Amino acid sequence: MDLGLTGKWALVCGASKGLGLGCAQALAQEGVNVVLVARGESALEQAAQGLRAYLADMGNPSGLNPLHGPSVLTVAADITTPEGREAALAVDGGPGKAFDIVVTNAGGPPPGDFRDWDREAWLKAVDANMLTPIELIKATVDGMAARGVGRIVNITSSAVKAPIDILGLSNGARSGLTGFVAGVARNPTLAAHGVTINNLLPGAFDTDRLRTTLQGAATKTGQPLDAVVEARRNGIPARRFGTPDEFGRICAFLCSMHAGYITGQNVLADGGAFGGTF
Numbered sequence: 001m002d003l004g005l006t007g008k009w010a011l012v013c014g015a016s017k018g019l020g021l022g023c024a025q026a027l028a029q030e031g032v033n034v035v036l037v038a039r040g041e042s043a044l045e046q047a048a049q050g051l052r053a054y055l056a057d058m059g060n061p062s063g064l065n066p067l068h069g070p071s072v073l074t075v076a077a078d079i080t081t082p083e084g085r086e087a088a089l090a091v092d093g094g095p096g097k098a099f100d101i102v103v104t105n106a107g108g109p110p111p112g113d114f115r116d117w118d119r120e121a122w123l124k125a126v127d128a129n130m131l132t133p134i135e136l137i138k139a140t141v142d143g144m145a146a147r148g149v150g151r152i153v154n155i156t157s158s159a160v161k162a163p164i165d166i167l168g169l170s171n172g173a174r175s176g177l178t179g180f181v182a183g184v185a186r187n188p189t190l191a192a193h194g195v196t197i198n199n200l201l202p203g204a205f206d207t208d209r210l211r212t213t214l215q216g217a218a219t220k221t222g223q224p225l226d227a228v229v230e231a232r233r234n235g236i237p238a239r240r241f242g243t244p245d246e247f248g249r250i251c252a253f254l255c256s257m258h259a260g261y262i263t264g265q266n267v268l269a270d271g272g273a274f275g276g277t278f
């Protein structure tokens with residue numbers, strides 16, 4: 001299926017690895033020019049090189065001439081800071097290069113006990129996982145609406161639907177974003193002008209973040225890592241972790257021209273782990 005994305009421009013945050021990189025890869029495969037943002041310059045450059053090589057191997061994504069395939073650009077910046085966002089958005093080069101797609105994403109807050117979280121810890125979580133996506137939405141949606149098409153996908157978490165005790169900072173901050181998105185996505189100045197805003201909720205995906213979390217659980221409980229991994233997998237009806245590649249493809253579909261009637265939604269990708277009917 002042609003997603004109708006060839007030649008579009010996407011800003012993909014948190015894209016040097018994991019789910020963000022999966023989204024960047026899936027979009028670039030569809031012929032989207034991608035601007036990858038992450039903090040560490042060398043990891044980011046390595047990811048971009050890998051993606052360029054992948055596209056070159058593919059030969060001709062979406063019918064593009066391989067010599068003129070999608071651009072893969074990088075901005076090494078902390079997207080949770082005003083300066084970082086300014087640097088990332090500065091790549092938006094005006095007509096023909098303005099962002100049609102923004103994938104918001106940053107590292108998740110650390111797990112812990114709510115008794116230990118002070119105001120600083122809360123502000124950091126709210127900044128990263130609520131205010132940063134809101135600022136990126138604010139900076140880009142009016143331009144999208146003026147051009148008659150735009151896609152925002154916020155990477156949040158299945159914890160928005162099924163909160164996890166030790167991830168209280170994430171539960172709280174991301175729920176704030178979810179409430180904001182539910183309202184703004186339905187604003188007729190956006191929804192009636194081709195702009196969709198949706199949240200994509202990962203369950204357990206095989207990334208460094210998940211591996212670190214599982215290792216942390218093993219250390220804390222004194223169980224072997226294999227046993228912790230196995231128990232987590234067995235709690236998922238699909239009996240496996242998701243892959244960044246399949247997450248990216250869901251993101252690409254939400255960004256596609258076929259998904260213009262889907263907005264304000266929370267799309268859960270968790271192998272069936274959430275047990276509710278809705």
Ligand code: NAD
Pocket residue numbers: 013014015016017018019020037038039040077078079080105106107108109155156157158159202203204205206207208209210
């Ligand atoms: P990851 O640690 O594998 O990758 C995170 C990426 O974001 C990296 O490229 C990192 O450099 C970048 N990043 C982090 N903070 C940044 C910042 N301030 N500015 C710019 N870039 C930044 O993580 P992941 O597994 O891909 O997770 C992505 C998001 O999804 C996180 O918020 C995570 O909490 C959430 N999530 C992940 C899972 C999972 O199973 N992997 C489940 C639920 C929620």
